[in-house]
Amino acid sequence: xxxxxxxxxxxxxxxxxxxxxxxxxxxxxxxxxxxxxxxxxxxxxxxxxxxxxxxxxxxxxxxxxxxxxxxxxxxxxxxxxxxxxxxxxxxxxxxxxxxxxxxxxxxxxxxxxxxxxxxxxxxxxxxxxxxxxxxxxxxxxxxxxxxxxxxxxxxxxxxxxxxxxxxxxxxxxxxxxxxxxxxxxxxxxxxxxxxxxxxxxxxxx
Ligand code: 5GP
Numbered sequence: 001x002x003x004x005x006x007x008x009x010x011x012x013x014x015x016x017x018x019x020x021x022x023x024x025x026x027x028x029x030x031x032x033x034x035x036x037x038x039x040x041x042x043x044x045x046x047x048x049x050x051x052x053x054x055x056x057x058x059x060x061x062x063x064x065x066x067x068x069x070x071x072x073x074x075x076x077x078x079x080x081x082x083x084x085x086x087x088x089x090x091x092x093x094x095x096x097x098x099x100x101x102x103x104x105x106x107x108x109x110x111x112x113x114x115x116x117x118x119x120x121x122x123x124x125x126x127x128x129x130x131x132x133x134x135x136x137x138x139x140x141x142x143x144x145x146x147x148x149x150x151x152x153x154x155x156x157x158x159x160x161x162x163x164x165x166x167x168x169x170x171x172x173x174x175x176x177x178x179x180x181x182x183x184x185x186x187x188x189x190x191x192x193x194x195x196x197x198x199x200x201x202x203x204x205x
Contacts, residue, residue: 004197006094008116009034009101009184012109013124014154015078016136018170022124023103025173026180034099034184037090040066043081046141056086073115076107079149083108099184106160113163120187122180123164127171129155 013019027036040056042063051057058066063082066072075084085102093100102112112119126132136142136150161167166183170176187193 004097004193006097007034007099007184007187007193008090008094008112008119009099010109010112010119010121011101011103011124011180012106012121012164013170014126014132014157015105015150016132016139016154017124017126018135018173018176019103019124021173022170022176022180023101025177026101029177034101035093036101036103037085037093039083039085039102039104040072041081041083043083058082074104074108074111076105076111078105078107079146079153106157106163110160110163118192120184121164121166122183123161123167124176125158125161125167125169127169129158 011019011023023036026032038052038054038056040058040063042058042060043055045051045054045057049055060082063075063084066084067075071087072084073087073090075082077083083105085104085108090100090102102108104112109121113121126135132154133151136147136154142150168176168179168183
């Protein structure tokens with residue numbers, strides 16, 4: 001019998017929309033049955049962040065060497081730092097039939113759209129632009145200069161919504177998580193994803 005490959009799930013959206021919070025909530029649920037791909041970054045760890053848990057924290061030269069070696073599925077420069085998805089982990093996990101969940105910004109999502117068009121693309125949207133700005137300022141983790149850059153970037157990022165399959169409004173974290181889980185469940189029933197298995201059954205494989 002043909003083993004189905006795992007589903008690559010891409011959660012993306014503007015900075016400050018709450019991707020990290022939604023992702024952490026999803027992974028704190030006992031019934032989560034997809035694997036989180038830990039990203040690499042050159043930014044400094046925030047207070048409480050742990051290397052190998054929140055990110056793999058790398059020096060710029062290390063990150064650039066990985067790009068050269070083709071070790072990243074996608075990468076992007078975001079407000080002065082590199083962020084990227086390690087390729088090997090994603091392939092190994094998908095090949096083992098497990099779903100992989102990425103939480104990344106929009107430039108990286110656009111690269112994956114090119115490389116893996118059968119991935120599932122979910123755009124997390126803010127209830128309003130005012131709310132998005134308030135969240136970026138209220139988070140208190142960045143300097144005024146960095147916040148201003150992130151707000152400017154967020155407006156451009158909102159325009160990228162058209163690249164995605166689904167839009168989930170993050171009005172409440174629990175609501176957003178419910179919608180994401182429903183989308184993933186439905187995606188697993190999509191005819192294109194399951195028909196190979198049935199065709200091989202019909203052939204007696
Ligand atoms: P932060 O510095 O707030 O942790 O992340 C900044 C942005 O980078 C967020 O939008 C986050 O989703 C995104 N990001 C995190 N990991 C990756 C990655 O591997 N690739 C890309 N392209 N973006 C990422």
